[in-house]
Amino acid sequence: MTLFADILSAVFERRARREVSDSKEDGRPLEEMALALVKATGETSGLVLAQEILDRYELLENDEKLAFFAHLAHSMNIDPEAVRNSLEVYEREVSKCSYRAFAAAAEPPRQEFIRRLNMVPGATGALVNIRSDLLRLGKKDPALQALDLDFRHLFASWFNRGFLVLRPISWESPAHILEKIIAYEAVHAIESWEDLRRRLEPSDRRCFAFFHPSMPDEPLIFVEVALTQGIPSSVQNLLAEERAAMLASEADTAVFYSISNCQSGLASISFGNSLIKQVASDLSTELKGLETFATLSPIPNLTKWLDASGLTYGADHNENMRAAAAYYLLNAKAQNGLPFDPVARFHLGNGAIVHDVHANADTSEKGRQQSGGAMVNYLYDLGQVEQNHEKFVTTHEVPATQEVKDLAGSVALPANEKG
Numbered sequence: 365m366t367l368f369a370d371i372l373s374a375v376f377e378r379r380a381r382r383e384v385s386d387s388k389e390d391g392r393p394l395e396e397m398a399l400a401l402v403k404a405t406g407e408t409s410g411l412v413l414a415q416e417i418l419d420r421y422e423l424l425e426n427d428e429k430l431a432f433f434a435h436l437a438h439s440m441n442i443d444p445e446a447v448r449n450s451l452e453v454y455e456r457e458v459s460k461c462s463y464r465a466f467a468a469a470a471e472p473p474r475q476e477f478i479r480r481l482n483m484v485p486g487a488t489g490a491l492v493n494i495r496s497d498l499l500r501l502g503k504k505d506p507a508l509q510a511l512d513l514d515f516r517h518l519f520a521s522w523f524n525r526g527f528l529v530l531r532p533i534s535w536e537s538p539a540h541i542l543e544k545i546i547a548y549e550a551v552h553a554i555e556s557w558e559d560l561r562r563r564l565e566p567s568d569r570r571c572f573a574f575f576h577p578s579m580p581d582e583p584l585i586f587v588e589v590a591l592t593q594g595i596p597s598s599v600q601n602l603l604a605e606e607r608a609a610m611l612a613s614e615a616d617t618a619v620f621y622s623i624s625n626c627q628s629g630l631a632s633i634s635f636g637n638s639l640i641k642q643v644a645s646d647l648s649t650e651l652k653g654l655e656t657f658a659t660l661s662p663i664p665n666l667t668k669w670l671d672a673s674g675l676t677y678g679a680d681h682n683e684n685m686r687a688a689a690a691y692y693l694l695n696a697k698a699q700n701g702l703p704f705d706p707v708a709r710f711h712l713g714n715g716a717i718v719h720d721v722h723a724n725a726d727t728s729e730k731g732r733q734q735s736g737g738a739m740v741n742y743l744y745d746l747g748q749v750e751q752n753h754e755k756f757v758t759t760h761e762v763p764a765t766q767e768v769k770d771l772a773g774s775v776a777l778p779a780n781e782k783g
Contacts, residue, residue: 390416394424395435401480402440402473414484421494430501437507440474475514488522488578495519496629516632523576523584523630525638530646533571533586535564544583544626545571551622551662552599552728563588566609570618572643574635585635587643588622591615591651595658595741597722599731602660617656618647623710637714644746657744658719661707662726663689666735669696669704685723689738690771693718694762701760708740712756715749716742718764721771 390397390413397417404410424432450466481487495515502508533545542564546554554560563569573586591612596602602621620643623636644657669692696704703709708718718740725731725739743765745752752763764772 394420394432395439398436398440398477399473402477404480410480411484414481414487418481418484418487418490422490426497426501429497433498433502433508433511434505436474436477437505437511440472440477441510442470442472472514474511475518478514478518482518482522486578488576489582491515492519492579492627492629494629496627499628499631519630519633522578523633523635525635528574528576528584528635528638530639530642531573531575533564533573533583535561537564540581541583544581545573545586548583548586548624548626549622550624552603552726553730562603562605567612568592568610568615570643570647572639572646574639583626584630585623585625585639587620587624587639589643589647590619590621590660591654592617592619595619595656595719595743596621596660597720597739597741598725599660599739600725600727612651613653615651616653617658618644618651618654619658619660621660623659636710640714640744641749644744648746657746659711659716659740659742659744660725661711661740661742662731663693663705663735663738663740664707665705666692666738667733670736683723685736685738686721687771687775689721689723689735689740690718690764690768691775693721693740694764694769694772697760703762708742708762711742712762713753714744715751715753715756716744717752718762718768719743720765721768
């Protein structure tokens with residue numbers, strides 16, 4: 365029955381694509397077409413209209429895209445009076461009818477507009493790109509930020525973990541996927557195909573990515589894993605050209621040394637927690653000798669914060685650098701009380717603890733610029749991640765080993781320190 369359903373689905377999808385491609389251009393202004401799409405009652409006519417909107421959007425210049433977003437934000441917003449009136453009716457009499465009326469009034473028409481665009485085969489990726497434009501162009505406009513909440517609300521459902529597919533990436537994966545791994549690597553740049561081979565082909569290396577069924581050729585997020593004996597303290601050693609690969613069966617540690625989000629249009633839609641848990645589970649099943657799961661992570665805002673704090677440190681004095689990094693990770697907080705460092709927020713929010721910090725761990729130009737070469741290990745104790753997560757989100761206290769706490773305690777900051 366599943367195969368038969370898939371065949372029928374494919375037939376109807378091809379038919380829909382043919383009808384869309386055979387249709388004549390609408391010609392109305394894009395804003396008028398958007399409203400017409402929300403009101404459309406015919407499935408085929410709606411698909412035709414949605415496809416033309418997506419096609420025409422692709423041709424817009426930035427100022428035209430911004431104007432279109434402004435139309436969605438203002439002209440397709442909720443009607444406050446309708447919301448108030450329907451809420452009053454619901455408060456007087458709680459019923460299916462009154463609740464339906466209130467829910468309809470409280471949802472802006474632009475949400476239904478986005479849903480109907482997504483009915484076009486292959487439209488999900490286009491909508492992710494549209495949100496990327498919205499984030500890029502509308503970051504200073506409160507109304508466009510409100511519009512983005514509608515995208516986030518819908519994407520949180522469409523990209524639910526239950527829909528995502530975890531796929532291993534190997535040297536034998538299709539070339540177009542490997543090209544995207546090179547392009548999307550955001551932590552440690554992949555300089556060449558040979559560099560990529562060193563990260564994928566050896567027996568002690570792994571790579572995994574989440575994909576969505578509607579975007580089968582586009583990785584959403586991927587993680588690169590090194591299988592090691594013990595927790596490493598240098599990414600240069602981990603990625604060295606001349607290093608000798610070990611047998612995967614000899615490893616006792618899985619190190620997540622690079623996690624890259626691939627789609628800017630999916631910012632704030634979190635897959636990372638699920639990715640790490642699933643990869644750890646799969647590796648534990650495959651390799652019974654694995655006992656430790658940790659990261660070797662960058663500290664991207666360390667030098668920026670140190671400069672702002674007035675703290676001086678010597679790049680040649682490793683213990684000073686380690687102490688400064690430890691203090692920063694445990695004490696530098698944003699106004700909301702969460703760690704200032706985005707990578708720390710990610711891993712601590714997923715239930716990890718700060719295990720150790722290292723000087724001269726990333727001697728690349730980028731590593732020197734962002735953290736003076738320092739890196740950090742976050743440790744994932746799979747039996748404690750849920751408790752660690754709950755405590756962190758409740759108290760914002762940064763969990764760390766005693767060694768890291770002692771290092772942080774050795775730092776004396778100037779009186780004008782800025783957190």
